[in-house]
Amino acid sequence: MNDSARRCSVRTEPAGHQFEVAPDQTILEAALTQRIGLPYGCRNGTCGSCTARLLDGEVRYPSGKTEALEGQPPSACLTCQAVPTSDLVLRVAELERLSDIEVRTMPCRLAEKTRLNHDVMRLRLKLPEGQRLAYVAGQYLEFMLRDGARRAYSIANPPHDDALLELHVRRVPGGRFSDEVFEHLEERSILRIRAPLGTFVLREDTERPILMVAGGTGFAPLKAMLEHAFRRRIKRSIRLYWGVRARRDLYLPELPQRWAAAHPNFRWVPVLSEPDPDWNGRAGWVHEAVLKEHPSLGDFDCYLSGPPPMVEAGRAAFEAAGAGLDHLFSDAFEYAADSHCAD
Structure with missing residues (x-):
């Protein structure tokens, strides 16, 4: 029997869950079918939300969609695209509550x-x-x-x-x-x-400070998370950096202004990549604005949401600044595609 025609077993660490993957089925497809709460986002190999560590075994990528593996260590595994060719052991942070929804x-x-x-x-x-x-x-x-x-x-x-x-x-x-x-x-x-x-959700079982980075309408899921955090009276430091081209691309700017006035632990920073002539705020790429204020990210939980180029640049830069994969969460919008998109 060749590798592509056998059922493979996957064990997750540290949760210790075990499930089977059918021939030519991706790890994520099998996990979702069996109500195993693996993290995921775009399901298209772009956002990196599903990245796990391959502790044992081998996989293949028949789709060829592995953009999010660029710059990752050899043990990185995109569960939304990876098909096992042997039994596997994965290190991955499962989300139990999502598997029940x-x-x-x-x-x-x-x-x-x-x-x-x-x-x-x-x-x-x-x-x-x-x-x-x-x-x-x-x-x-x-x-x-x-x-x-x-x-x-x-x-x-x-x-x-x-x-x-x-x-x-x-x-x-x-x-x-x-x-x-x-x-x-x-x-x-x-x-x-x-x-x-999706599994781009706020991790509440930690006291680490929170950095949120939005590009354009990537503000939408972060808005939901922030309003949830305020409702839950989460006191961790929260910083939102929102990158757009020009001032007119900011929408609902009164919302983060109200949040900042009402919640001492929250601050927001708009960043314009093509600033208006009278703009006095931050300019340039939004992830660079984050790193100017926070050159070391090892102690933060980081959330990135927006177009793939922004998310990819941010993930690479934040990892280089010390953000661990277990504390780096992202959601990439594939514009005009039939995956996770904003058109």
């Missing part, structure tokens, strides 16, 4: 559509009467389109404020779905979603 497919109605700036639309979705979606702040949902394509957006509101599900949709030039949202989608339209998905 049911992923559901359901209809919803567009209750509200509000333009937040020149290229971001806020959608608020209402589930069928009497239903609520169990989810954790930072997770995302997928729209299931009629042609079989899917578009994924982070849920921007926390679970304690879930009468409506809030999404931030950025208009992408030539983006079929975002064009539909901006030009044609009407309030009261019926849509079909699958949710909740």
